[in-house]
Amino acid sequence: MSDTPSGPAPRTSTGGSLGVLISGRGSNLQALIRAVDDGRLDARIAVVISNRPEAPGLEHARSSGIETLVVDHRQFKSRHEFDRTLATELKSRSVALVCLAGFMRLVGAELLHAFPNAILNVHPSLLPAFPGVNAQQQALDHGVKVSGATVHVVTPELDAGPIIVQACVPVRADDTVDSLSARILVEEHRIYPEAVRIMLTGGWRVDGRRLTIAP
Ligand code: GRF
Numbered sequence: 684m685s686d687t688p689s690g691p692a693p694r695t696s697t698g699g700s701l702g703v704l705i706s707g708r709g710s711n712l713q714a715l716i717r718a719v720d721d722g723r724l725d726a727r728i729a730v731v732i733s734n735r736p737e738a739p740g741l742e743h744a745r746s747s748g749i750e751t752l753v754v755d756h757r758q759f760k761s762r763h764e765f766d767r768t769l770a771t772e773l774k775s776r777s778v779a780l781v782c783l784a785g786f787m788r789l790v791g792a793e794l795l796h797a798f799p800n801a802i803l804n805v806h807p808s809l810l811p812a813f814p815g816v817n818a819q820q821q822a823l824d825h826g827v828k829v830s831g832a833t834v835h836v837v838t839p840e841l842d843a844g845p846i847i848v849q850a851c852v853p854v855r856a857d858d859t860v861d862s863l864s865a866r867i868l869v870e871e872h873r874i875y876p877e878a879v880r881i882m883l884t885g886g887w888r889v890d891g892r893r894l895t896i897a898p
Contacts, residue, residue, distance in 0.1 A: 698725050698726065698727070698883075699726050699727075699779035699780055699883040700726070700727050700728075700729040700776065700777050700778050700779050700780075701715070701726050701727065701728045701729060701778060701779070701780050701781075701782055701879065702728075702729055702730050702731075702732065702772075702773040702776065702778035702780075702781045702782070703715060703728060703730075703731045703732070703744075703781075703782045703784050704731075704732050704733070704734075704769070704781060704782070704783050704784065704786040705731060705732070705733045705738050705740040705741070705784050705785055705786055706733060706734055706735050706738055706785055706786050706787040706788070707735065707738050707739065707740060707785050707787070708738075708739055708740055708785060709731075709738065709739060709740015709741070709743045709744070709784065709785065710740075710785075710868060710871075710872065711782075711784035711785060711805055711871055711872065711875050712731060712740050712743055712744065712784045712785075713740075713743050713872075714871070714872035714873075714875055714876060715728065715782060715784070715875060715876055715879065716728060716743065716744075716747050716749070717876075718876030718879075720747075723876055723880075724876045724879060724880050725880070725883070726780075726879060726880075726883055728744075728747075728749050729749075729750065729776040729777065729778055730749070730750045730751070730752055730772065730773070730776050730778070731744035731749055731750070731751045731752070732751070732752045732753070732754055732769065732772060732773075733751070733752075733753055733754075734753075734754055734755060734756045734765075734786070734787070734788055735753075735755070736753045736755060740784070740785070741753070750776075752772060754768055754769055754772065756788055762789075762791050763791065763792075763793055765788075765791075766790070766791040766792070766793035766794045767793045769793075769794055770793055770794050770797035770798070773797070773798070774797060778798075779801065779883065780798075780801050780802075780803065780879060780882055780883060781794075781798050781801060781802040781803070782802075782803050782875070782879060783802065783803065783804040783805070783837065784805065784875070786804075789841065790802060790837050792839070795837065795838070795839060800836055800889060801882070802836065802837040803834055803835070803836060803837065803847065803875075803878060803879065803882065804834070804835055804837050804842070804844075805832060805833070805834050805871050805874075805875050805878075806818060806832070806833045806834075806835065806842050807819055807830075807832055807864065807867045807868070807871065808821070808822055808830055808831065808832075808833065808867075809829070809830055809831040809832075809833060809849055809851065810833040810835060810842055810843070810846060810849075811842075811843065812825075812827070812830075813825070813830075814841055814842035814843065815841060815842065817860075818830075819860050819863045819864045819867065820860050822854060822863065823854070823858060823859075823860065823863060827854055828853065828854055829851050829852065829853055829854060830851070830852060830854050830863065830867060831849055831850050831851040831852050831867060831870060832849065832850050832852075832867050832868075832870040832871040832874055833846055833848075833849045834846075834847045834848045834849075834874055834875055834877075834878035835847060836889070836894065845889050845892055845893065845894035846894060847878040847881055847882065847894055848874040848877055848878045848881070849874070850870035850873065850874050851870075852866045852867055852869075852870055853866075881896055
């Protein structure tokens, strides 16, 4: 589909409210918290929501004084209900942008419609190569010589939305999934706050697959 709405214009200072969705470790959440704390990102993290009560990332949020919420997908009869609850919780906190940070659930229509062009995801490959799970293993199996990280807008198709920022890393002959993942993660942590800043600042537009940022 083309001519999806462009972002909030004109360019403004940001200061928008973020909702971060996690399922586990939360290192990208930590990167966003750091970026806000040290002034690289003019935003406020209004809430961190995990679908898993035991996600270690929840503790990072709590220790930074950020509100946390567990919305356990197993407590819901349908995905629609789960999605609707997420949308309601995020909207009630006036969240402008939703950041998926290791959130291991597919985002359904209810949430996408509630936040058009306002849900971001970070993925550990240079999309469109290696979407889905185990992206680093896929890259090693394929024998690529470079891989990287992508932050993109979330659309109904998995890991296929408009790309906001990408960064490359070399793939070395002796890499393991762990060593490659660690190298990619450094770039994820660098580009996620940058992508959030771009989306909050506005002046961007989406034409089909392309997200362009006004010079
Ligand atoms: C990251 O590699 C991210 O790209 C992927 O899931 C992982 C989450 O890590 N979507 P963390 O929970 O942010 O540490």
